Amino acid sequence: MFVTVETAARTAPAAVIVAIDGPSGTGKSSTSKAVAAKLGLRYLDTGAQYRAITWWMLSNGVDVNDPAAVATAAAKPTIVSGTDPGSPAITVDGADAAGPIRTREVTAAVSAVSAVPEVRARLTELQRQIARAGRGIVVEGRDIGTTVLPDADLKIFLTASPEARAARRSGELKGKEATGLAATREALIKRDAADSGRKVSPLAKADDAHEVDTTELTLEQVVECVVTLVETTADRAGQSA
Numbered sequence: 296m297f298v299t300v301e302t303a304a305r306t307a308p309a310a311v312i313v314a315i316d317g318p319s320g321t322g323k324s325s326t327s328k329a330v331a332a333k334l335g336l337r338y339l340d341t342g343a344q345y346r347a348i349t350w351w352m353l354s355n356g357v358d359v360n361d362p363a364a365v366a367t368a369a370a371k372p373t374i375v376s377g378t379d380p381g382s383p384a385i386t387v388d389g390a391d392a393a394g395p396i397r398t399r400e401v402t403a404a405v406s407a408v409s410a411v412p413e414v415r416a417r418l419t420e421l422q423r424q425i426a427r428a429g430r431g432i433v434v435e436g437r438d439i440g441t442t443v444l445p446d447a448d449l450k451i452f453l454t455a456s457p458e459a460r461a462a463r464r465s466g467e468l469k470g471k472e473a474t475g476l477a478a479t480r481e482a483l484i485k486r487d488a489a490d491s492g493r494k495v496s497p498l499a500k501a502d503d504a505h506e507v508d509t510t511e512l513t514l515e516q517v518v519e520c521v522v523t524l525v526e527t528t529a530d531r532a533g534q535s536a
C-alpha cells in the first residue's frame with residue numbers, strides 16, 4: 296500500500312516504484328532525475344552500472360568481446376550506486392566512476408558486456424536490492440519493466456525518432472568529443488540494435504508500459520506527462536497523490 300509524502304514540490308506515494316525504459320537518447324536519464332526530484336523519490340541509473348562494469352573490464356585488460364572472459368570477471372568489481380536524483384553517484388572499487396563511464400570507448404563496448412548473462416544476473420540482483428531497500432524510486436534502463444521490476448507500479452517506455460535523438464546527443468557533445476549528426480545517428484541505431492537483439496532481457500517495451508513518444512515534446516512536457524501518470528496511478532490505487 297502507498298504512503299504519501301508531502302515534502303517535494305509535488306506529492307507522491309512514498310513507496311511508488313516507477314520503471315522507465317527506452318532506446319538510447321530518448322530522455323530516460325533527464326526525465327527520471329527530474330521526476331524523482333519533483334516527487335521526492337530516489338533515482339537509479341542502471342545504464343551507469345553497465346557502463347561501470349564495462350569500464351572495469353577495459354581497465355583490467357579483460358577482452359570485452361570474449362563473453363567467457365567477461366563472465367569469469369563479472370563478480371569481481373564492487374559497484375555502488377547513489378540514489379539522490381540531485382547528484383547521481385557511482386563508484387567502482389571505491390573510485391569515483393561518474394566521468395570515466397561516459398567516454399566513447401566505454402559507450403562502444405557496453406552493449407557487448409551487457410549481453411553476457413552473468414553480468415546481467417549480477418546487476419539485476421543489485422538493482423532489485425536497491426529498489427526494495429527504501430522508499431519509492433524511479434529506475435531507468437532497458438529491461439526494468441520487463442525483467443528487473445516486472446511488478447513496478449508504473450512503467451513508461453520512452454521513444455523518439457533517430458533524428459531527434461541524434462540532434463539531442465550532438466548538442467550535448469558540442470565542444471567535447473564533437474561528432475557529426477549522421478555518425479551519432481548511426482552509432483545510436485547500432486547500440487539499440489545490439490541491445491534489442493541480445494538473448495537475455497533485451498531492450499523491450501513491457502506489455503503494460505505507457506509509451507511516450509518524446510520526438511515533438513520538450514523535456515519539461517515529458518516530465519509533466521510522467522508526473523501526471525504517477526499521480527494518476529496513485530489515485531487509482533486509492534491514495535491522494
Ligand SMILES: Nc1ncnc2c1ncn2[C@@H]1O[C@H](COP(=O)(O)OP(=O)(O)OP(=O)(O)O)[C@@H](O)[C@H]1O
Pocket residue numbers: 317318319320321322323324325326342463464467509512513514515517
Ligand atoms: N524531450 C527532450 N527534448 C529535447 N532534448 C531532450 C529531451 N529529453 C532529453 N533531452 C536531451 O537529450 C539528451 C539525451 O537525454 P538523456 O541522457 O536523458 O537520454 P537517455 O535516454 O538517458 O540516453 P542514454 O540511454 O543514451 O543514456 C540530453 O542532452 C538531454 O538534455
Ligand SMILES: Nc1ccn([C@@H]2O[C@H](COP(=O)(O)O)[C@@H](O)[C@H]2O)c(=O)n1
Pocket residue numbers: 319341342343345346405406407409435436437438439486490
Ligand atoms: N537496464 C539496462 C540499462 C543499460 N543497459 C546497457 O547499458 C548501456 C548503457 O546505457 P545508457 O542508458 O547509459 O546509455 C546500454 O546501451 C545497454 O547496453 C542494459 O543492458 N540494461
